[in-house]
Structure formats: C-alpha cells, structure tokens
Amino acid sequence: MTDQQTARSYRRLPGVHPRATTGSKTSLSFNAMGTTVVIEAQGHYGPAREMAAELRRLETGLTRFHESPVTQLNRAGKLSDPEPVLLEALAWAVEACRLSDGLVTPLIGRLLEWHGYRQSWTEGAGRGAGWEQGQGEQPAVPGISQLRLSPSEVVLPAGAAIDLGGTAKGWAVERVAAGRHDVIIDAGGDVLVDSRQATEVNLLGGAEEWHLTLPPGRWGVATSSVARRAWRGAHHLIDPRTGRPSESPWVQATVVGRSLKRAEVATKLLLFGAPVPAALQVERAWVVDRAGDVFEQDVRGVAHGAASSFVPAS
Amino acid sequence: MTPGEAKPTAAPVRPKPGRRPKFDKAASTTWLLAALIGVGAGATWQLLRAQASPVQAASPTQLVVVDTSGRVMAVYPSLALNSASQAQLGTRVTLAPGRSRSAKASTRAS
Numbered sequence: 001m002t003d004q005q006t007a008r009s010y011r012r013l014p015g016v017h018p019r020a021t022t023g024s025k026t027s028l029s030f031n032a033m034g035t036t037v038v039i040e041a042q043g044h045y046g047p048a049r050e051m052a053a054e055l056r057r058l059e060t061g062l063t064r065f066h067e068s069p070v071t072q073l074n075r076a077g078k079l080s081d082p083e084p085v086l087l088e089a090l091a092w093a094v095e096a097c098r099l100s101d102g103l104v105t106p107l108i109g110r111l112l113e114w115h116g117y118r119q120s121w122t123e124g125a126g127r128g129a130g131w132e133q134g135q136g137e138q139p140a141v142p143g144i145s146q147l148r149l150s151p152s153e154v155v156l157p158a159g160a161a162i163d164l165g166g167t168a169k170g171w172a173v174e175r176v177a178a179g180r181h182d183v184i185i186d187a188g189g190d191v192l193v194d195s196r197q198a199t200e201v202n203l204l205g206g207a208e209e210w211h212l213t214l215p216p217g218r219w220g221v222a223t224s225s226v227a228r229r230a231w232r233g234a235h236h237l238i239d240p241r242t243g244r245p246s247e248s249p250w251v252q253a254t255v256v257g258r259s260l261k262r263a264e265v266a267t268k269l270l271l272f273g274a275p276v277p278a279a280l281q282v283e284r285a286w287v288v289d290r291a292g293d294v295f296e297q298d299v300r301g302v303a304h305g306a307a308s309s310f311v312p313a314s
Numbered sequence: 315m316t317p318g319e320a321k322p323t324a325a326p327v328r329p330k331p332g333r334r335p336k337f338d339k340a341a342s343t344t345w346l347l348a349a350l351i352g353v354g355a356g357a358t359w360q361l362l363r364a365q366a367s368p369v370q371a372a373s374p375t376q377l378v379v380v381d382t383s384g385r386v387m388a389v390y391p392s393l394a395l396n397s398a399s400q401a402q403l404g405t406r407v408t409l410a411p412g413r414s415r416s417a418k419a420s421t422r423a424s
Contacts, residue, residue, distance in 0.1 A: 193419070200414040213409075215405045
C-alpha cells in the first residue's frame with residue numbers, strides 16, 4: 001500500500017489525521033483518553049495506524065464514561081469472563097496501588113463521581129452544569145485487597161466503582177508500543193520515546209519554559225497537574241486518605257523513567273507529597289509550585305517512607 | 315561682552331615648532347601603577363569567580379552545579395559524581411532552560 005493509499009485509509013478511522021511525513025517517519029494525531037494523542041513512527045503510515053487503532057480499542061474497553069466492560073462492572077459490582085485487556089489493566093492498577101501504599105487506587109471511582117467527575121473531560125467542561133459535588137455522605141474508598149480478580153470473574157467491594165484514570169493511559173501507551181522501536185507517542189503530555197538518538201522534550205507548565213534531553217533508548221516522561229481536569233472546588237487527584245482533593249505545595253509533577261506507566265504513578269505520589277519507591281524506577285523528577293517555579297526532586301536512593309528533599313532548579 | 319567693549323586680541327598659544335613637551339616623570343609613573351593595580355585586581359577577581367563556579371560543594375552528601383548567574387543546573391550525590399565517568403554523565407537525562415525548537419514532543423498536564 002502506498003503512502004497516499006494509507007493516508008486515504010485514515011479517513012475510515014474517524015478523527016485520525018495524518019500530520020506529516022518527514023523522511024522515513026510519519027506522524028498522526030487523534031483524540032483518545034480525553035486528550036490529543038500524537039504518534040510518530042518509523043516507516044509508512046501502517047505502524048502508526050495500527051497503534052492508533054489499538055489505543056482506541058483499549059480506551060473503548062476501559063472507559064467509565066461510555067458503555068464498556070468497566071461501566072458494566074461498576075453497575076453490577078461484578079463481571080464474568082472479563083476480557084483479557086480489562087484483567088491486564090486492572091492487574092497493573094492493583095500493582096500500582098500496592099506500590100503507592102494505596103494512594104493511587106482503581107477503587108476511587110465512586111469518590112470521583114461524588115466530587116463531580118461523572119463525565120468525560122474536555123477543556124472547559126468543569127465550568128458547565130453537572131460537575132457539582134454529590135449530596136449525602138462522602139463514599140469511603142475500600143482497600144485494594146477487597147477487589148477480587150480472576151480470569152473467570154471480577155468482583156468489586158460492595159458499593160465500589162472502578163476508575164482507571166490514574167494508571168490506564170501510561171499502561172495503554174506502553175502496551176501499544178511494546179516491541180516497536182523508533183517511535184514517539186505523546187498522549188497528552190505522557191510521552192513514550194524510543195529512539196537511537198538523543199531526543200528533546202519540552203517541559204511546559206512552569207512560569208518559564210524548559211526542555212529535557214533524553215539519551216538514546218526507551219524513556220517515559222509523565223506529567224500530572226492539579227490545575228488541569230479541575231472544576232469548581234475540586235480536581236481529579238483525590239486523596240483516598242482524606243476523601244478530599246489532594247493538597248500539597250506542588251501543582252504539577254514531571255517524572256522521567258524507563259517505564260511510562262511507572263512514571264505516571266510517580267507523578268501522582270509527588271503531588272500527594274508522598275515518597276516515591278525505587279520500584280517505580282524514576283530517573284529524574286521535577287515539581288512546579290504555585291508560583292510556577294520548577295524544583296528538582298532527587299528521588300534516587302530515597303528509601304520508601306523517608307522524607308524527600310527538594311532542590312530548586314532555578 | 316557688552317556693546318562697545320573691545321574684543322580680546324590675544325591669539326591662542328601654540329608650541330613653537332621643533333620644541334618637545336617636557337616629560338612628566340611623576341605623572342607617567344602614577345598612570346603606570348594605576349594600570350598595573352587594575353590588571354592585578356581584575357585577574358584576582360577572575361580567579362575568585364573561577365573557584366566559586368561552576369561546581370561547589372553544597373553539603374557533605376551533595377554537589378550542586380550552578381551556572382555563572384547562580385542558577386542550580388544539576389544536583390549530584392557526591393558518591394555518584396566521584397564514580398561517574400564522562401560517558402556516564404553523557405547518558406544522563408538533563409534539563410535546560412528555554413523551549414527547544416528541535417523538541418519531538420512536549421510534556422504537559424492533560
């Protein structure tokens with residue numbers, strides 16, 4: 001299939017747009033997981049198109065905003081013969097929960113709904129109707145040991161609901177890029193880079209602009225912020241210990257590591273003001289305070305449970 | 315000058331051709347000394363600056379790399395720096411100020 005034929009075939013994938021062909025690389029963008037995803041891959045459009053289709057498929061199977069196995073599970077409290085993809089995503093969510101001492105948990109769904117996050121996020125959505133805090137008692141977040149996972153059935157704790165927003169994006173990007181080389185996937189700021197050359201990535205969100213230089217190899221760069229996906233009186237990062245939106249000196253955290261899905265979890269821990277365990281394989285990390293100043297956090301060698309030290313980067 | 319007042323008639327004084335101005339030994343020595351002191355002070359200042367940057371010890375366990383304006387560019391545990399070769403430092407993820415035009419992506423919250 002020629003490039004032109006492949007480019008035409010994109011029109012059969014709604015919302016997927018070829019961006020550019022530069023030398024031997026192709027690039028395309030599309031909306032998925034509540035953000036704009038850009039894929040740059042070696043060769044013709046085929047590999048990028050396959051990755052785009054796979055990301056869309058994963059989103060469809062894991063969203064809690066449209067009819068999906070997750071919404072069925074949240075409605076009924078259990079699901080028989082779950083699809084392998086759901087089991088895989090839940091298995092990583094459970095591991096992330098354990099690595100984060102329960103701070104990043106898939107069982108946060110009911111609490112997110114109570115705070116107003118009941119519909120898919122689009123920019124400016126939080127200013128509209130339907131984002132009000134729930135009435136009645138604030139739901140509790142069950143412990144992860146109460147979630148039962150098996151190939152034949154998933155059973156939620158009584159009254160609980162799943163939300164995979166804290167772990168699924170990085171996991172999905174890593175999954176579609178597995179075994180592929182010379183690829184860059186930018187999923188709304190969560191970036192996976194696999195390159196034989198040093199690669200630069202701009203770091204946005206601070207008062208001043210910075211850029212990262214990644215050595216050759218495979219890297220994950222994840223950024224989380226409490227200033228985005230925020231609505232009246234709340235934001236999406238809910239602290240399960242208090243049931244309230246997290247409060248810390250930092251409004252944004254960026255983590256570079258060998259694994260994007262682990263870096264994604266580490267950003268949440270930094271915003272919670274919690275220690276980052278070595279198992280998350282963080283190479284370097286930065287946080288942004290309310291004034292927009294960027295600080296580097298040295299997480300290497302910080303033992304689990306030890307206080308973190310912050311060093312200003314400017 | 316008021317009306318009716320005589321105009322000055324004295325002509326500007328010019329050195330007579332063929333006569334050299336008198337050499338002022340004291341003034342020349344003063345200028346030479348001042349120049350030498352200036353050069354010495356400048357060199358001392360440069361030496362002091364060179365000692366203060368770009369790497370300075372921040373604590374017994376960390377080394378902080380700063381640029382000439384005092385910005386912190388990187389922080390290393392001293393043990394890691396002592397054992398790091400140049401090649402190892404070249405494989406590190408680095409952060410630098412400013413947006414890169416050759417960046418392949420941007421990391422931001424979404």
